Amino acid sequence: MRYPVFSKKGQATTETVLLFPVLVIFILFIIKIFGLLVLSQKMNIAAFYAARRFQLQSHTTSYLQRWDQRFLIKDITNKVEDYLGVNNPGTKRLLSVRDVKLNFDRSGTWTVMTLTVNTRPPRIKFLCDYDKLQLCQNDMKCLKGFDFLCETGGQLQVIKYIGPNERVLPYTRPEGQ
Numbered sequence: 001m002r003y004p005v006f007s008k009k010g011q012a013t014t015e016t017v018l019l020f021p022v023l024v025i026f027i028l029f030i031i032k033i034f035g036l037l038v039l040s041q042k043m044n045i046a047a048f049y050a051a052r053r054f055q056l057q058s059h060t061t062s063y064l065q066r067w068d069q070r071f072l073i074k075d076i077t078n079k080v081e082d083y084l085g086v087n088n089p090g091t092k093r094l095l096s097v098r099d100v101k102l103n104f105d106r107s108g109t110w111t112v113m114t115l116t117v118n119t120r121p122p123r124i125k126f127l128c129d130y131d132k133l134q135l136c137q138n139d140m141k142c143l144k145g146f147d148f149l150c151e152t153g154g155q156l157q158v159i160k161y162i163g164p165n166e167r168v169l170p171y172t173r174p175e176g177q
Helices: 013-055 062-084 089-094 132-136 138-149
Strands: 096-105 111-119 154-160
Touching: 013 062, 013 096, 013 111, 013 154, 062 096, 132 138
Parallel strands: none
Antiparallel strands: 096 111, 111 154
């Protein structure tokens, strides 16, 4: 039995030409939306780093707390901004970061560290071409989402509570005394 022989020299380019722009739009949409997810994960990691470093290197005496304000907090803020990509224009645009604020509040027993990131709206073109009121029909969640995606951006915040610096004394064996 003989099978018909088909020539496999060429590929039909119609599908490729028609589907390529749709694929590119879909990939850009996914990258912009998941950029916010990546930003929130990076914020949690940066907040843990900042809280732990502040816990281990900060001081309790008022004289040395001035050093904490002048050097330690500025250095931690610079490292957090660098990790979040504020200094890199490509990462800043991909994650839609506008600015980063790091605040340490020592007023209570626990130090409260707040990492706040203001974001630009991702402005996905084909989502923002529609009329907001007609699209959402007075649904408040839809209006907030539309405002976040197309007009105002948003504010993401991570709060960490830092306990006092309780460095453990090194263990000494009883027979070593």
